[in-house]
Amino acid sequence: MITVSLVALSGLSLGACVSSMAYTSKVEAAYPPDGQQVAVNGHSVHVMTRGPEAAPVVLMIHGASANAREFTWTLAPRLEMDLRVLMVDRPGHGYSERFGGADTLAAQAAQMAGALELLAPGRKATVVGHSFGGAVALRLALDRPDLVSSLVLLAPVTHDWGDAEGGTAWYNSFAANPVFGPFFSQLAPIAGPAQMKNGISGVFAPAPTPPDYFENSGIGLFLRPPNFRANAQDMTQLKQELAEQSRRYGELAVPITVFSGSKDTVVSPKLHTARLKKQVPIELVILPDEGHMPHHGEGSAVAGAIRRLAFGRQTR
Structure with a gap:
C-alpha cells in the first residue's frame, strides 16, 4: 500500500513538473523581458525604461502577484514624453533574480536603490509604489533618502494588520x-489561471476591470512556480516586516502623496493609510469609487501628481 502511494505521488509530482515547465515556456514566449538586465548586489534586476534620459526620474515599484508590466500601459504612457520612467521587477518577480533574504523589505529596497544608481546616477527620483510596492517605496525612502525626492503611494500596504482578518491568501x-512549498508551487500553472481571472474583478471593485488586464499586465508570469513561491515568501514575511518598519515612519522627510480607494477590500485604508497619516504629513487623495487599483481608473490624476512632484511643484 505504501509503495503504491509513493508511486502515485511520484507520478503526480512528475506530471505537475512537466505541466509547469510547459506553462513556463509558453508564458515566457508570450511575455518576454522587455527591458534590460542590470547587476545589483550580485543579482540580476530587470528594468524597463521609457522617456528622455536627461528628464526628471520616476521609479515605479509594482505590488504582489504582479510585475513591472503593470505600469507600461497605465502610467508610463502618460509620463514618458517628459519624464524618465524606470519600471523595476522586484526580486523573484517578472525577470528579476530571486536570492536568499529577498523576502525582506530592506533587501528589496536595496535592489531598487541599486537599479536607480546604475541607470540614473547622481539623481533623486520620485518613487511610485503600488500596494506591496508601497511598502518597498517607503523602505527605500527610509534607507536611502539620498535617492528619493518624493513618494506617490497607490493603495499602499504600510502597517501590520494585527489580528484583523485578511492579509494573505491561504x-x-x-x-x-x-x-x-516547492511541490505545491508546481500546481500553480494548473489551477491558477482560471482562479486569477475570476478573482481580478474583486481587486478592482467597485471600479470596472479594464479589458485585457490579465494579458496587458503579463499576470501569467506570476504563475510560474518560482515566481509564485517568491510571492508567497514575500507575503508571509510582510506582517512582521511592517511591524518593524512602521516604527521608523517619523524619519520620513519627503513630500508624500497617497491615493486611496475608499472601497478597497484588499488593503484596508483604515489599517494602513489612516495610520500612516498619523505618523507623517501626507497629501491624501481619497477616491470614493475606487478599489485597490487607482492607477487604472484614476490614471490621469495619479500621473498629474507624479508629474507635479517630479518637477518640484508641491502643494504644501
Whole structure:
C-alpha cells in the first residue's frame, strides 16, 4: 500500500513538473523581458525604461502577484514624453533574480536603490509604489533618502494588520513552506489561471476591470512556480516586516502623496493609510469609487501628481 502511494505521488509530482515547465515556456514566449538586465548586489534586476534620459526620474515599484508590466500601459504612457520612467521587477518577480533574504523589505529596497544608481546616477527620483510596492517605496525612502525626492503611494500596504482578518491568501503559507512549498508551487500553472481571472474583478471593485488586464499586465508570469513561491515568501514575511518598519515612519522627510480607494477590500485604508497619516504629513487623495487599483481608473490624476512632484511643484 505504501509503495503504491509513493508511486502515485511520484507520478503526480512528475506530471505537475512537466505541466509547469510547459506553462513556463509558453508564458515566457508570450511575455518576454522587455527591458534590460542590470547587476545589483550580485543579482540580476530587470528594468524597463521609457522617456528622455536627461528628464526628471520616476521609479515605479509594482505590488504582489504582479510585475513591472503593470505600469507600461497605465502610467508610463502618460509620463514618458517628459519624464524618465524606470519600471523595476522586484526580486523573484517578472525577470528579476530571486536570492536568499529577498523576502525582506530592506533587501528589496536595496535592489531598487541599486537599479536607480546604475541607470540614473547622481539623481533623486520620485518613487511610485503600488500596494506591496508601497511598502518597498517607503523602505527605500527610509534607507536611502539620498535617492528619493518624493513618494506617490497607490493603495499602499504600510502597517501590520494585527489580528484583523485578511492579509494573505491561504495558499501563500503552503507555497512558502520550506518542505512542501516547492511541490505545491508546481500546481500553480494548473489551477491558477482560471482562479486569477475570476478573482481580478474583486481587486478592482467597485471600479470596472479594464479589458485585457490579465494579458496587458503579463499576470501569467506570476504563475510560474518560482515566481509564485517568491510571492508567497514575500507575503508571509510582510506582517512582521511592517511591524518593524512602521516604527521608523517619523524619519520620513519627503513630500508624500497617497491615493486611496475608499472601497478597497484588499488593503484596508483604515489599517494602513489612516495610520500612516498619523505618523507623517501626507497629501491624501481619497477616491470614493475606487478599489485597490487607482492607477487604472484614476490614471490621469495619479500621473498629474507624479508629474507635479517630479518637477518640484508641491502643494504644501
